[in-house]
Amino acid sequence: MILGGRKLCGMTHTPSQPAIVASGLRKSFGDKVVLDGIDLHVSQGTIFSMLGPNGAGKTTTVHILSTLIRADGGEIRVAGHDPTRDPDAVRAAIGLTGQFSAVDKLLTGEENLRLMADLHHLGRREGRRRAGALLERFDLVEAGKKTAATYSGGMQRRLDLAMTLVGDPQVIFLDEPTTGLDPRSRRGLWQIIRDLVAGGVTIFLTTQYLDEADQLADRVAVLDHGRLVAEGTPAELKRRVAGGHLSLQFADAAELDLAARVLGDVTRDDDALTVQVPHDGGVRSLRALLDRLDDASIEVAGLTVHTPDLDDVFLALTGQDKKETETVR
Structure with a gap:
């Protein structure tokens, strides 16, 4: 060694x-x-x-x-x-x-x-x-x-x-x-x-x-x-697991409503002025989504990309959230 x-x-x-x-x-x-x-x-x-x-x-x-x-x-x-x-x-x-x-x-x-x-x-x-x-x-x-x-x-x-x-x-x-x-x-x-x-x-x-x-x-x-x-x-x-998504934040409720109509399949949080969009994290698909918003003259105030991590894998494969166990042994 x-x-x-x-x-x-x-x-x-x-x-x-x-x-x-x-x-x-x-x-x-x-x-x-x-x-x-x-x-x-x-x-x-x-x-x-x-x-x-x-x-x-x-x-x-x-x-x-x-x-x-x-x-x-x-x-x-x-x-x-x-x-x-x-x-x-x-x-x-x-x-x-x-x-x-x-x-x-x-x-x-x-x-x-x-x-x-x-x-x-x-x-x-x-x-x-x-x-x-x-x-x-x-x-x-x-x-x-x-x-x-x-x-x-x-x-x-x-x-x-x-x-x-x-x-x-x-x-x-x-x-x-x-x-x-x-x-x-x-x-x-x-x-x-x-x-x-x-x-x-x-x-x-x-x-x-x-x-x-x-x-x-x-x-x-x-x-x-x-x-x-x-x-x-x-x-x-x-x-192997689903769960990838984009979180888009907007400046006001009007922009949020318009984005939700344009994007269609989203989960919205009116209090946080965000929508969550299923996404694979790829650059090409991200660019296409932002182009759709730009064509509708919708300005994105903030963007977060979430790709599946091992926490998601753990939950999907064992049916348990890692955070719900005291230790993973």
Whole structure:
């Protein structure tokens, strides 16, 4: 893996081998079916995001793929290994960062990293070298001598991810990695994730922020009631749902009335002096619509284009508004 321009170990990645493959993955707890035969294919060196409402089975999927629990059925390969038959090989190839930090707040940042190096049975010299490289990569050199209890939330999340990287994993499972972070810290962590992928690491991401999946993911899978209801790039999923529209605002009620008659199929808001027009967001169709208004001598005071986002996808595919759930897990 290449990290910050330096190779942390001699690991090489085989582009032709997928990072994660699952076929017919099943899991039940008592009478409750949590995963009902899902299939996954995650290419190496990509970011794969799984979305879904509470109880959809996302966390269970992560726990199975990371060897924390066993599946009831299905075939699985993570970094080329079967989690059931060879869990140690899978654990050696992966990292897992949960929603809640695993940082020991009584230790310094450097001590946390050295502890992880000991757990990975690295020699003292290699452990020190790797800890130093990760402190530098995550902009924690100055803070490295301070106890983690003094760190901000964003610093603790960076340290947590750095601890995951001590083992030089090929695949990293990130379970809601930016929960509770401020916008600046979130974006900083996003860039770190992008840099990791640029170095060949594969990221399996669950998140409660749909814009995060939109920004980061190469592919997105939507899980609902234990089944995959959709998978594709963010752009592909957004094209599957309706909801694109233009919001046009006018200076007075007379202009609003005239625009509504000219445009026909609109939803109007007399208080806001706006009309909402179904629209695909294309430049050509937008120009044609504005030309119709111009030909009728109607002046538009304001214009907003809304194209479907992953919130719309989530609502359309699961029947639930993301905002109505406490978390998307």
